[in-house]
Amino acid sequence: MKKNIFKKLLLSMTGAITGCMLFGTTAFGAVVVLDPGHGGAGTAGAGAIYAPFMEKVLTLDVANKVKSELEAAGVTVKMTRSSDVEMSLPNRAIFAKSAGADLFISLHFNASGPHDKTGTEVWTSSFGQFFTTGYHLGKSILTELSALGLQSKGVKTKLGSQGDYYGVIRYGTGLGMPSIIVEHCFLDHPYDRSILSSKGTAAFAHADATGILNYLKSTGASLGGGAAAAETHAETPAAETPAETPEAETPAETPAAETPATETPAAETPATEAPAAETSDTKAAEPSAGAGVSKTKYGCPVDAAGNVTYTDAGGTSITFTAADWQWLLSNWAYTGDAEYQLHTLPAADLKTLLDNHKSGKI
Numbered sequence: 001m002k003k004n005i006f007k008k009l010l011l012s013m014t015g016a017i018t019g020c021m022l023f024g025t026t027a028f029g030a031v032v033v034l035d036p037g038h039g040g041a042g043t044a045g046a047g048a049i050y051a052p053f054m055e056k057v058l059t060l061d062v063a064n065k066v067k068s069e070l071e072a073a074g075v076t077v078k079m080t081r082s083s084d085v086e087m088s089l090p091n092r093a094i095f096a097k098s099a100g101a102d103l104f105i106s107l108h109f110n111a112s113g114p115h116d117k118t119g120t121e122v123w124t125s126s127f128g129q130f131f132t133t134g135y136h137l138g139k140s141i142l143t144e145l146s147a148l149g150l151q152s153k154g155v156k157t158k159l160g161s162q163g164d165y166y167g168v169i170r171y172g173t174g175l176g177m178p179s180i181i182v183e184h185c186f187l188d189h190p191y192d193r194s195i196l197s198s199k200g201t202a203a204f205a206h207a208d209a210t211g212i213l214n215y216l217k218s219t220g221a222s223l224g225g226g227a228a229a230a231e232t233h234a235e236t237p238a239a240e241t242p243a244e245t246p247e248a249e250t251p252a253e254t255p256a257a258e259t260p261a262t263e264t265p266a267a268e269t270p271a272t273e274a275p276a277a278e279t280s281d282t283k284a285a286e287p288s289a290g291a292g293v294s295k296t297k298y299g300c301p302v303d304a305a306g307n308v309t310y311t312d313a314g315g316t317s318i319t320f321t322a323a324d325w326q327w328l329l330s331n332w333a334y335t336g337d338a339e340y341q342l343h344t345l346p347a348a349d350l351k352t353l354l355d356n357h358k359s360g361k362i
């Protein structure tokens, strides 16, 4: 079962890599990655459940409809999941990065312990341009959602011990992507439920898509190449202090469930293999002659001290210490073939991950 899920993930990631090559051919030149929250078997994957509503079903339903609208407007859209599968927060962010996301948007529905909360809200990063972009994007979406009759509770930030409190935001910004969580409404409150029942998911999706499109239009014709993260706005909004904690969200998920088999550097050493000078093959970063005494599974040279030299698809190489490489394998790609998943990322991004980890941001 899990292997099938992983195969699907690999296929989708491969598709994303291919899609990335088509980058910039759409009307806006922007890539939006939608993340339908939750997913997978049992109540653990369901998110909030208040009959007849189940969060994982609603998020996928809305995401599919947002995707259709955005694509019709010429925006490239990828989804972290397109079926009812479990997916970790780090892997959602890794997928978004591999898809070249300019905006990483996680879709959710809310619930509260006392069942007395109402309204629509957006969460974003507390930091720098990630905050600025998330604020303006979130505000644009909330304008549309509140027009459905929902109370807008604003764009919020929340810090935890590792930086941004919510994992999907922390991991997304750790990879350099403006990242937000849209909490559409409260599934456990009669008023919000009446809005959802009467308007339907199509209206919610139309609100999301309109908000996203209006934001993209406000930033100009092109967001290609991650420009969304670097863009500047004349107005710097004040951070809004979050008034509450959404009960449905799980903070700071620890990706420890499945530890991959650690690649033993000495396991595969095709000493007679003729090294190619350069390759764009993401699976095989060939070492220069004499560069390493052994190689990892996907061909990264490992020297006598255990340092691993990683070369990405663009030909950029970075040497990681054995400890740093192990951290990347165990913390950022723990489901299935960890090293394969790392190979979907640029070398510079792996270094950014490590830098953020060492500075306590993730």
Ligand SMILES: [Zn+2]
Residues within 6 Å of the ligand: 037, 038, 047, 048, 055, 108, 109, 248, 249
């Ligand atoms: Zn949720």
